[in-house]
Amino acid sequence: MNFGISPKLEALGEKALENASKRFAEIESTTEQNQRRVLSAFIKNKVSESHFTESTGYGYGDRGRENLDRVLADSFSAQDALIRHSFASGTHTLGVALFGLLRPGDVMLSVMGKPYDTIQPVIGITGGGMGSLKDFGVEYRQVELDRNGRADLEAIENALTPDVKLVYIQRSRGYSLRPSLLVEDIEKICRTVKKKSGALIMVDNCYGEFVEKSEPIEAGADLIAGSLIKNPGGGIAKCGGYIAGSAELVGLCAYRMTVPGVGREVGATLGQNRELYMGLFNAPHVVGEALKTAVFASALFELLGFESSPSSTQKRGDIIQSIMLGNESRLTAFCRGVQSGSPVDSFVVPEAWDMPGYDSKVIMSAGAFTGGSSIELSADAPLREPYAVWLQGGLNFHSAKLGILLAAQKILDEEPDLL
Ligand SMILES: *Cc1c(COP(=O)(O)O)cnc(C)c1O
Secondary structure, three states: OOOOOOHHHHHHHHHHHHHOHHHHHHHHHHHHHHHHHHHHHHHHOOOOHHHHOOOOOOOOOOHHHHHHHHHHHHHOOOOEEEEEOOOOOHHHHHHHHHHHHOOOOOEEEEOOOOOOHHHHHHHOOOOOOOOOOHHHOOEEEEOOOOOOOOOOHHHHHHHOOOOEEEEEEEOOOOOOOOOOOOHHHHHHHHHHHHHHOOOEEEEEOOOOOOOOOOOHHHHOOOEEEEEOOOHHHOOOOOOOEEEEEOHHHHHHHHHHHOOOOOHHHOOOOOOOHHHHHHHHHHHHHHHHHHHHHHHHHHHHHHHOOOEEEOOOOOOOOOOOEEEEOOOHHHHHHHHHHHHHOOOOOOOOOOOOEOOOOOOOOEEEEEOOOOOOOOOOOEEEEEOOOOOEEEEEOOOOHHHHHHHHHHHHHHHHHHOHHHO
């Protein structure tokens, strides 16, 4: 089964694996530590089959739901947590946390420049009349990144006026080209904040879970939130999100998640508990597979002469990989190659389209078991400068490696001289 990959490209793939071997060993070690951390949370909280039964209606006294909150909290070294299939997306989860913590007259300070696109209408940076934080009287300020795309600690310190209630840190690069934050960077920001101010620190943890040996709570963050169709759902959760942090703050978020007074006491789990447990259990391993996929892709495309970010030897703070392919036809070929190696919808040929919210056409590949899941191998590229493709995920490295090889082969079919 060679899938039409030329022997020369297969050999280059072997070379890329060799070049990546040191990184792979580090990933193995991180996966092992995080797997132990999660397994010990399962053991400590005595997870048993009875936690997988479903509740309906109000969902009062759902032991599986309540225990899963504790397992997640322990997995992230947090006091408390909420993990729910009923969070519709990562943005919904982050929005619940922001509205849970902020009150009229408060100031929210983003310290990594402008946040991820879908968070902007929640804050009220874009859009209007939808009931954003701004509509409710929460003021927003932001500290720009420094010249190298990193946190500007001095500017952050200067922006910490006494009226700042919440400091917002986005760990992942999202679809920008700035480097992702490492936990050690988050620690530096937290130290800078705590030295000067009593503001709460919230981290958008999307794509960062289990990438490193420690998590933002251990670095000083008060609250983290993320999506279950990314890292912590382990490719098994069908939907949902989580919030983790201090008991007091998580309690406030619970009142926003449902309603004041009722909070976390309700919420039928409708049979989703087992998949959320199983997904969280698998998450460290799956994140390791996604990281290997990203490192392999960067190593392979570096051998083909392309710049990748992060490079195959750099430390990583998330599972996102971008590769500067330089023109539209390579972006299209790449995405079509990834799609053709997917377990689902392999026969579909991606086309660029005018996606709402983007100022250029975007091409995407996603052959996933779960709609929109980006812990499964997926790639997308806006057709504009710098003509970079962003890829992420990979439930198992062996299959995802093939997807990356097919992406390279599609490009080589048009430009054989690259190899
Ligand atoms: C994915 C993501 C979100 C949330 O996105 P959803 O598509 O709503 O799940 C927020 N911030 C970052 C950095 C992300 O990567």
